[in-house]
Amino acid sequence: MHPYQIILTTCPGSEIAEQIAQVLVEEGLAACVNILPPMRSIYTWRGAVESATEHLLLIKCLSQRYAVIEERLRSMHPYEIPEIIAIPIVQGLPDYLAWLNQPDKT
Numbered sequence: 001m002h003p004y005q006i007i008l009t010t011c012p013g014s015e016i017a018e019q020i021a022q023v024l025v026e027e028g029l030a031a032c033v034n035i036l037p038p039m040r041s042i043y044t045w046r047g048a049v050e051s052a053t054e055h056l057l058l059i060k061c062l063s064q065r066y067a068v069i070e071e072r073l074r075s076m077h078p079y080e081i082p083e084i085i086a087i088p089i090v091q092g093l094p095d096y097l098a099w100l101n102q103p104d105k106t
Helices: 014-026 063-076 094-101
Strands: 004-011 032-035 039-045 048-062 085-088
Touching: 004 014, 004 063, 014 032, 014 048, 014 063, 048 063, 048 094, 063 085
Parallel strands: none
Antiparallel strands: 004 048, 004 085, 032 048, 039 048
């Protein structure tokens, strides 16, 4: 298991995206959350092809925090089944990865 990861989630608007990002960083669950500009998602839901404008969040954190972040996202997210996907960070700038361990101590 890699010690660092990026968790992806999508949100229906910028307000909820900013709220989720703020909470994750303030609670020390994530070192950084990037909110990407609006994008178009096309997907199937309950047998129909749907289309929506969403914002993608890139949540940079320690892998050991995944379960807590997943629980926190589910509690704040408006979607019935939110996208919550973790991707391991296999390499990175050593100083940046060290910062992920202690973002408030640099």
